[in-house]
Amino acid sequence: MRESLNPLDSTFANDAKHQRPACEPENESGMLVERLNNSEADRCYEREKVLAWLDKNIPEKRLQHVLRVEEMAVKLALHHKLDAERAAQAGLMHDLAKCFQPKRLLQLASANGLEIDPVFAANPHLLHADVGAIVAKAEFGIHDVSVLEAIANHTLGSPGMSALSCVVFLADTLEPGRGDTPDLQTLREICWHDLHRAVWLTSEYTLKYLFESRHLIHPRALMTRNWAMQMAIAPRQTP
Numbered sequence: 406m407r408e409s410l411n412p413l414d415s416t417f418a419n420d421a422k423h424q425r426p427a428c429e430p431e432n433e434s435g436m437l438v439e440r441l442n443n444s445e446a447d448r449c450y451e452r453e454k455v456l457a458w459l460d461k462n463i464p465e466k467r468l469q470h471v472l473r474v475e476e477m478a479v480k481l482a483l484h485h486k487l488d489a490e491r492a493a494q495a496g497l498m499h500d501l502a503k504c505f506q507p508k509r510l511l512q513l514a515s516a517n518g519l520e521i522d523p524v525f526a527a528n529p530h531l532l533h534a535d536v537g538a539i540v541a542k543a544e545f546g547i548h549d550v551s552v553l554e555a556i557a558n559h560t561l562g563s564p565g566m567s568a569l570s571c572v573v574f575l576a577d578t579l580e581p582g583r584g585d586t587p588d589l590q591t592l593r594e595i596c597w598h599d600l601h602r603a604v605w606l607t608s609e610y611t612l613k614y615l616f617e618s619r620h621l622i623h624p625r626a627l628m629t630r631n632w633a634m635q636m637a638i639a640p641r642q643t644p
């Protein structure tokens with residue numbers, strides 16, 4: 406049975422998730438594309454270094470969101486017996502490319518072999534998650550595939566995504582700063598009990614808003630919803 410969720414109760418949450426925020430001008434220093442092939446990227450993860458980078462590249466309000474996502478991802482990971490350190494890394498780095506200009510997102514995506522489909526071309530901001538993973542690798546030497554995938558999946562999700570990806574996807578939409586509507590409270594509750602059900606219903610929450618506000622919807626967001634719904638329902642259909 407589906408929970409009743411009003412997509413318009415918290416437009417801020419969805420607005421921030423799928424659309425370009427009002428960010429400060431991006432820092433154009435550093436040619437990321439050139440750095441991607443640099444094998445010296447084998448550095449250890451340093452939280453302070455990431456924080457310093459974020460401080461220069463995203464506004465304070467966005468940084469506070471990132472810290473809340475990190476915190477919620479860690480709590481969810483611990484609760485679901487997942488790797489809390491990986492959850493912390495993915496949470497802290499999930500919005501690295503949030504404030505990149507469309508041209509830069511398209512350039513980095515193309516340079517790294519990401520397919521620019523018509524929805525991405527029309528709304529390059531949707532690429533910020535996938536590009537964020539590219540930045541995490543290039544800037545901070547992150548090579549852990551599960552962390553990179555969790556960063557890449559935080560906006561649109563992906564069918565078959567890992568539990569760690571589910572945790573970061575959920576933390577991004579449900580962190581406390583997103584509001585405190587009954588719908589969000591319900592979704593927050595569910596994510597402690599059933600990650601797939603939470604991804605399914607959180608996807609619907611976002612999709613409803615996108616339909617209502619007549620925004621473009623990326624097919625991957627719909628595929629994630631279908632996958633999560635099947636994952637949540639399938640065990641109950643087994644005799």
Ligand SMILES: [Fe+2]
Binds near residue numbers: 503
């Ligand atoms: Fe994001």
Ligand SMILES: [Fe+2]
Binds near residue numbers: 470474499500577
């Ligand atoms: Fe985010």
